[in-house]
Amino acid sequence: MSPVKRNEEVAVLEELLTDSLLVRSRVAVISGGVATGKSSLLCSLERRARESGAIVLGAVASPLETGLPVGVLEQLFSSPELPDAMAERATRLLNSHRLPLLVWFRGMWDLLRGLTEHRPVVIGVDDVHHADETSLRCLLYLVRRLRSARLLTVLTERTRPHTAKAPLHTEFLHEPHSRLIELGPMSAADVADLLRSRFDAGTARRLAPALHETSAGNPALVEALLEDYAAGPQPLVPEGLAGRAFGRAVVGFLRRHEFPVLDAARALAVLNKPLPPRLLGMLLDIDAESAARAVATLASAGVLHGGRFRHGVAQAAVADGMPAGERRDLHLRAAQLLHSEGAAAAEVAEHIVASNHGEPPWALPTLREAAEQALIRDDLDTGIRYLRAAHQMCGDERRRAVIAAVLADAEWRVDPTMVLRRLPECDLAIRENLLDERYATAPLTSLMWQGRLSEALRTVGTMLRNGLGAQSDEHPAVLDLIPLQHWPSYLYPELLPPAWPGDAVQPGNPVQPGTTVRHGPLPHGPARPGTIARPAPPSAAAPPSDGGDHAEPLLVTRLRRGDIDGALGAAERILERSRLSEQTFVPLSIALGTLVYGARPARSAPWCDLLVEEAATRRSPTWLALFTALRSLIDLRQGDLAGAGERAETAWNLIPRKGWGVVAGLPLSCMIQVWTSTGRHDDAAALLETSVPEAMFRTPMGQHYYYARGRHHLAAKRYHAALYDFRACGSMRADASIEPWRLGAAQTLLALGREPREARRLADEQLALVSPIHLRTRGMSLRVKAATLGLPDRRPLLERSAELLERYGDRLELAHTLRDLGDLHSRTGGHERARELGAKADALARQCGIPCRAAPPDGDEGPGVPGLRLSDAERRVASLAADGYTNREISKKLYITISTVEQHLTNTYRKLNVKRFDLKGALQAGEIVLPPSGPALGTGGRHVRDADVRH
Incomplete structure (x- = not known):
């Protein structure tokens, strides 16, 4: 019996077999599409006939033997079931088929008649539509003249839509006792019955609808799906039914069709879209009518639906089943056809990439256009793939360098390390002035990010010499925001850009390293001792007014003049007018950093959150990593240790370790401080084992790192190591607002039992250096200074410290100050007030993520x-x-x-x-279990008048 049960059809055939056993010649034609079970049904009948005592003569017609005379008859009468005498006689007749046709036919008739008189005979011919004409004529002759013999003739034929049936084998249906059995797809009920026979009723009920839908009722595909189900992990969901067996079955199913069905299926699998018969015919070099018939065949077989493959597994199997060379050629023909038909660049680009042929003159421009469109959609993977293909296919050195620069721009958004191998070609493109500022900035950013400062400065000089630093009408939002010559100094404070427009760096004369400078990402307050002040600019070179379209460069001049409020306003204008993009990433990062270091958490946090959201929406891990790390810094400086740790860890894992370059110090320092503050000292120590670039210590990130390491050493009571790190932090050329290292050094000196005078001097110096708007740093400084004074002088400083820290919003530092203030009240007899302040400090510490230990009874603490x-x-x-x-x-x-x-x-x-x-x-x-008190990390607060803090 057939694996796929067809009860009605089997009953009809058994009825015909019974009639033929009772001396009633019968004819049956089983018609159906490919793999609908025709052969299985015929085999089942032949097996039943043998069990009934009949002689079975079987043959399978093949398209390769259609032109071979008597090919089918030779198979029929070479059956081992024939008696020896009959077999010898049949051989002689077949060898003499060149005799006059009538004589030869009568000999075959006489042979078969004698055989039916001895035993019933069943003749079965599979795929009769491929049979040779001579065999068909002879069989038709025998059937018509043996209507009263015990003979059953069963033929199987493939249904071929849109074509006339072959005249010879359809003549069998004109016989008076003939039957046509048409096999269609299995119904959902048939599939359910089959599942119940193999599995339980619940499985049948759950899987039958999806299995029928996926297979379109084709019995061969149903069997393949059952094989995948049996081989897969249990339980298997309906959506995951199709697997390898299904893919192989689809390919095998298509191979059994005539030309051009398989070719059409391959073309549609490669194109992955419906194609009109005219274009499909052009692609396959056949006429449109043949292409339409092929598509109709595929649709009737359930392979296609709406001109597309019904299932992705089938499509992939058909495409992958092609020889690699043929598949590439098909993709190239598809690219040529679609390009000539005016298809979208992205559609053509897919086939150019798959064909790996960039010879047509339109291929590379098409790839560039498709890549640009993909990057606009923030489909980075696709855009990078197109650009890499274009870069590989391009044979011209200059054009290849331009593509490399564009590619570097896209790759940097995903992983900064990928850009490093592009830099030599990018340098060529910049030196040859082949790039506009949209793409020239990515190599520069990468060089600075990776600490290759001398190369970055040389690139700046080349870009300025080529006029890329000038204001642009074509791309007004790129370098107008923050002039190019100022970029390096924001990451490397040792560089001194020109202070005013009249003092600008001339093309070809970039700023050289080693120039003394007093500011970092945000210079505030008076110059430190030892710095060289630039002379005041002449009145003719006064900075521009706040009005106009190019007010944002004022950020630079405001910072240079120490106008913090003006700089913060200019930074916010940059953030307000600029969307995040490849060209605005650096200016927006500088503007955001200005707010973060400008003691503005209430203003910087929303902007940072917006940029984090934009970076995530635009699917750039690099952008997202930096802005998330900056958000961690904001959280840390507000005492949100849980948020700071989570964000820093998230940022650290977004891009490869090497990809962080000199910026690695930002997330590392945040994590080190959080783990130190929350008692995870081993985790903090493990992070300190991370290798960091040497160039990082020329940036503010190095200052963050030194300060965090110093806090860790101080918590571990490695006082001399802590003091070394704090002093190393102070030796860097960066603004005092980056990290208050003097406070850490002062606390270390006090822990060492040194004379308080030196610690007090450091606290006073910190107060003198920071702007009044830095509420947090000033509050911390007052607390540290209070520790260096006698009890009567501490209270006003601690109260002022608590006020400033509360206004700023740093709960952790406020907890430290309240603890000190409570201790002071306790020591001076104010026990009720001391308990009140201690409870508030404990509550704040818990909010920060630091558990407090309850005080045990005296004498019960444990040694x-x-x-x-x-x-x-x-x-x-x-x-x-x-x-x-x-x-x-x-x-x-x-x-x-x-x-x-x-x-x-x-x-x-x-x-x-x-x-x-x-x-x-x-x-x-x-x-309480607090870290050694002192600064964590953080930003902003409200404006404070200069007279608000006096000491």
């Missing part, structure tokens, strides 16, 4: 456990000891015995796990 609370008496004694008083002096001040002083100090040393010279730093760290 050597740091971080436990001291009693009020112990705190008062420890504070005086930390301030340098002897035990005798403490006993006199507090009116207690020396023995009591020693007892309190012994308990304090045990609780804090410190010695006497470490008391100062331990007490400053607070009695």
Whole structure:
């Protein structure tokens, strides 16, 4: 029985077989499309006939033997079921087929008649439409003259739509006792029945609709889907039915069709779109009518629906089943045809890439156009793929260099490391002045990003010499935002760009490294000692007014003049008027950095969030990584440790480690500070093992890194290592607002038990250097300075520190200050106020993600456990000891015995796990599990008048 049960058709054939066994000659023609089960049905009948005692004579016609005379008859009468005498007689007759036709036919008739008189005979010819004409004529002759013999003749034919049926084999249907059995696709009920016979009823009910839809009821494809289901992991969902067996079955199914069905299927698989018969015929070099018939055949077989493949697995299998050379040639013909028909560049480009042929003169421009369209849609993968193909196919060195620069522009958005191999060609394109500013800036950005500063400066000089730094009417939003000659100094503060338009760098004379400069990403306040101030510009070279279309370059001049409010306004105007793109990425990054370092969290955070969203929408991992890292910096400086850590980690993993270049210090420093603050010291130490470029330490990112490492060393009580890092941070040429390293150094000196005078000097210097608008840094400085003073002088500084930090919004630093203020109240007798401030500090610490430890009862802390609370008496004694008083002096001040002083100090040393010279730093760290107090990272706040903070 056929694997796909066809109960009605089997019943008809068994009825005909029964009639033929009762001396009633019968004829059956089984008609159907390819792989509808005709051969299986015939085989089933032949097996049933043998079981009934009949002689079965079978043959399979082939298109290769259509022209071979008596080919089918030779197969029929070479059957091993024939008696030997009959077989010898049949051989002689077949060898004499050149006799007069009537004589030869009568001999075959006499042979077959004698055979039917002995036993019933079943003749089965599969694919009769391929049979040779002589065999068909002879069979027709025998059937007509043996109508009363015990003979059943069964033929299978393929339905061929839109063509007339072959006249000879259709003559069999004119016999009085003939039957036509037409096999169509399986119904959904048939598929369900088949599934129930193989699996359970639940599986049949769940899979039958999808299996019928995918196979279009074709029995061969149904069997293939069942094979995939049986081989796949259980349970398999209906959407995942089709697999390798299904793909192989589709290819095998198409190979059984006549030309040009398979060729049409391959063309449509390669094109992946419906094609009118005229164009399909042109592609295959056949007439439109033949192409239409081929498509109709594929549609009737269920392979196509609406001119497309019904299933992607089938399409892929057909396309992949082509020899590689033929597939490339087909793609090239498709590209030529579509180009001549005016198809979209993207449609043509797919076939150019697949053909790997760029010889036609229109091929490379088409790839460039398609790539540009893809990049506009932010389909980076497609755009890069087209550009890489164009770059590979281009044989002209100059044109290839231009393509390399355009490609570098796109690749940088995905992974900055990919651009490095393009830089030599990009340099050629820039030197030859082959690029406009849209594409010349990507190589420059990559060189600065990777720390190749000398090459970047040479590139700036070449671009200025070629006129790319001038204002452009064609691309007004590119270099007009921030002039080209100013770009390097924002990442490398050692470079000094010209201060005013009248003092501009001349083409061919780029700024050289080593020039002294006082500012980094955002220069504020008076110049540091040791810097060289530029002379004031003449009045004729005064900076431009705020009006006009080119007001944004004022960001540069405002920063140079120390006009922080003006610079922040100019930065926001850049952010307001510019959408994120390849050309605006650097200016927008500079503008955002100006707000971040300008102590403006309320203004910088929304802009940063917007840029993060735009970078994600535009699918650029590089852009998203940088803006997410900057957002982490904002979070950190507002005490949101959880948000800062999550964002920094996300940014760090968006692009390869090497891709970060000199900017690696930004996410690394944020993570190091967060892990240090939350007690994950091993994780922070592991990050410090990460290799970073040496050039990073010429950028503000190096300052971030040194400061974060210093905080980590300070938390681990490696005081001398911490002091080294803080001083290294201070040795860099960057603004004091980047990281308040002096405060870290001051805290380290206090922890070392040094004379407070040096720590106080550093805190005073920090206060003098930062602008009044830097509320956070000023608040931190006041707190550190308070630790260097006697108790009576601390309170106003700590209260002012708390006010500034609260206005800024840094909860972590505010918690530190409140803890110090509470300790001060406790030591001066204000115990109620001390408890109130301590509770508030604890709550803020928890909000920042730092757990607080509750104070155990006195005497129940456990030996050597740091971080436990001291009693009020112990705190008062420890504070005086930390301030340098002897035990005798403490006993006199507090009116207690020396023995009591020693007892309190012994308990304090045990609780804090410190010695006497470490008391100062331990007490400053607070009695909750906070990191060593000091700056984290962060931005902005509200404007403060210069007179708001005095010390």
